[in-house]
Amino acid sequence: MVSMHRTAKIVLMVGVDLVALPFCLLVAMLLRGGDLAWAMHYGLSSYMIVALVTVAAFSLSDLYRAVIRFIDQRLLTTTGLALGMAVVCVYLVLLVVNDARFPRSALAIYWFVGFSYVVTSRITARNFLRNYIGQPRTSDTVAIYGAGEAGAQLALTMRTSNEYRPVCFFDDKHVLHERTIAGLRVFNTDRLVEMVNSLCIRSIVIAIPQVSPERLRNIMQRMAEAGVTTKILSRLLDLADEEKTPMETIRELKFEDLLGRAPVPPRVDLFARCVRTKTVLVTGAGGSIGSELCRQIVTLSPACLHLLDHSEFGLYTIKQELQSRFPTLPIVAHLGSVCSATLIERILQENSIDTIYHAAAYKHVPLVESNIVEGLRNNVLGAQVLAASAGKHKVETCVLISSDKAVRPTNIMGASKRIAELIFQAAAVTHGPDTTFCMVRFGNVLGSSGSVIPLFQRQIAHGGPITVTHPDVTRYFMLISEAAQLVIQAGAMAKGGDVFVLDMGEPVRIADLARTMIMMSGLSEKTGQYPEGDIEIKFIGLFPGEKLYEELLTDGMVFPSEHPRIMRMKESALHPGVLDTYITCLMMAGDTNDRGMIESMVKAMVSEYSPQPNEAPALPPVQNVPAVERASLVKKIVTYRI
Structure with missing residues (x-):
């Protein structure tokens, strides 16, 4: 029966019903009159006519198109109503032809007998097919x-x-x-x-x-x-x-089930405002945030999507993924660094970009802390090049992806993101209404390349231990899809120079996160009191520049936005001319590789920056920088420090 063609199955069911339903009417007549000879007096044709009307009603109720193995109460209820309609139709026909010989009450009995037959036959067939003809149970x-x-x-x-x-x-x-x-x-x-x-x-x-x-x-x-x-x-x-x-x-x-707050849904009217029918550029498109931004953007019907990343593999991977999902959407991949002014100029000049989402940045705190020259160059110079070119070519909207680590930073990564914010704030002043610059600030993103979640998963898979920097360290967390949606909506709400911050609920203790992930793996924590446990949590001390508690808001003014869960802030800013001079001096300080001079220059721009002493390795100064040039640089730094 399972291998039969679907049409053959329907013919079989109809045939069985045409045989069984006359017997159901016969049973009803016997219950009504109690005499077989009296019941047969009405002839076979009467029984077949009632059966044909009933089969037609069953067909209208989709009984014969249903898969018997998945038949449910709703379909049986519909079939019962169809059977009732068939009984009413026969009753009305008898009234029209004025046939007083046929007992009307037998039709009501027929409904109960016929419905009992349908339910019993279908449920029996369903159970038989599930239990004896289905696949072997490996449940x-x-x-x-x-x-x-x-x-x-x-x-x-x-x-x-x-x-x-x-x-x-x-x-x-x-x-x-x-x-x-x-x-x-x-x-x-x-x-x-x-x-x-x-x-x-x-x-x-x-x-x-x-x-x-x-x-x-x-x-x-x-x-x-x-x-x-x-x-x-x-x-x-x-x-x-x-x-x-x-x-x-x-x-x-999933960990997001235990996040402690409901995900923030996007506002439909805001979501596509800066994307639909627009030409969009995403920098850092091969990274965690950038790639998710691209996945969200392609669903909003842009005119064209441009991808920029210095990682060949990351760029190739995201382009292949997007092209397979949306083969008719124009997607252009640009291989190179956001710090290349020539490359950025060419992309914006040749393609009439309407919206830019700037996600290209180094974000791993310990790595940037030990490679501060490259970290500052990529995060600061990249933002400066992009903002200047966006303003020059009158890009409609330019959105910077920032970080909660930019608030009162204690590390170079956070300070570099705050400088990038200052650059976008200055660009908003310089270029006025032609280009809307804004920034989006959020906490840690679940599943991103720098998140602790993948690290903990690998450590659990290897039997531990899970390494946590400090028992009291806490972080804000959000879903990667939320982060991308927030960035897209921010561009639609921005007025120029805004900093947008998501209401991220309560921060999560990283030690509690580690314990939760152990439980989610069906394992137990190994402690001094429970040495038979599976996974140990080991505290290794804070990394250079790492804070115990991250913050999302500074002392700036906070305003509501069009989205109830997104706040708008007005941060302090530097005069564009002064900021440009500072950045020039910062790049010159980077050429000396002198950590003290670099940190002094960062401190001049970000007054809240407070590096943790004696935790980061000192950088050896470059010996071939002439003493006269170094003295001139120090003089510039002192002159422009305010």
Whole structure:
């Protein structure tokens, strides 16, 4: 039957019904009159006419187009209504022809008998096909946490699949203990460890809609103590989708589920304002933020997308990905550095760029701290070249991706991002309304190349230890998709020189993040009190320039924006002429490789910069810089410091 053509299956079902439905009417007549001879008095033609009308009604209800293995209550209900319509039609025909011989009450009995036949035959066929003709069961033994509506639906859906075999429910409500829901016994969570061992449960699926992150962390802790892995129901609506299997409706827990705040949704009217029908340039397109920006942009129907990155592999990878998804969209890849004024000039001059998203930057704090010359050159000079060229060619919108580390920075990376902000602020003053310059400041991005998440995942995969700099270090976190959406929306809301900051909720302790990731892996923390644990957390001390607590806001003025979860700030700025002189002196200081002189120049521009003493390695000064030139440089620095 499984290998039969679909048309042949429909013919088979209709044929069986044309044989069975007359017998259903015969049973109804016998129940009505109690005499077989009386029931047969009306002739075979009467029974066949009623059966044909019923089959026609079933066809209108889509009964014959349904896949028997996935038939559900909704279709059976529709079939019952169609059968009722067939009975009413026959009744009306009898009224029209004024046939007083046929018993009207037998039609009502026929509805009950016929519907019982349909339900019994279809459910029996469904169970037979699922249990005996389906694929061999290789399912995991699972329990469901949450015996509510979502849990009951999930249990019923799991029974149609080969991936999972549900054996019981767990629920915190004592009134449900030892009850039966959807054919499964409900146990209180106090018996979690006992029942996991007794029923050989391998994993538990959380089926609680809108569970809070705090409760989710508590549940995960209990699952880890019981020695089972934890999964979660993705969306309740997916259970109603017959095309989705339980494997698609159930997923692994992600860290964003435990983030502590709901993701910030984009404003539809803002999202595409600077992208749709525009020619867009993304610098650093091969990086984590840049590539996600590109993925968001291509969905908003730009006229053309230009990609710039100095990494050949990163540029090739993102271009291939985007081109495969949107083969008709013009996508142009430019290989080179954002610091190259010639390259930037050529791109903007030849392509009439409307919108720029500047994501190209070095952002790894320890690496930039030990390579401050290249870090400052890339982050500062790159922003200066791009801002100057964008203003010159009257680009409509230019958005800088900044960082929370730019607020009262203690490291060169953060200071370089604050200088980049100063450059964009100065550009907003210099170029006026022709080009709208703005900046977007946010915290750590989950899954980016510099995030601790991939590092912790690798360390867990190798058996530990997980390395954390300090027990009290905290960071703000956001999703990479949120970061990209925020950047795109900021350009639409900007008035010129704005700094946009996302409401990122409460900061997360990195040590707690490490413990959560251990639990998500189904492992336990190894401590002095619990030496049998799997993964140890090792505290290695703060990196040079690293802060315990990051900040998003300075003492500047904060205003609301068009988006309720995005704030607009007005930061202090430097006069464009003074800033240009400072940057010239900073680049000259970089040529000397003298760390003290470089930090003095950075301090002159970013007064809040406070490098941590004796933590970063000293840079050997370049010996072939003439003493006269060095003295002249120091004199310039002293002259322009304000």
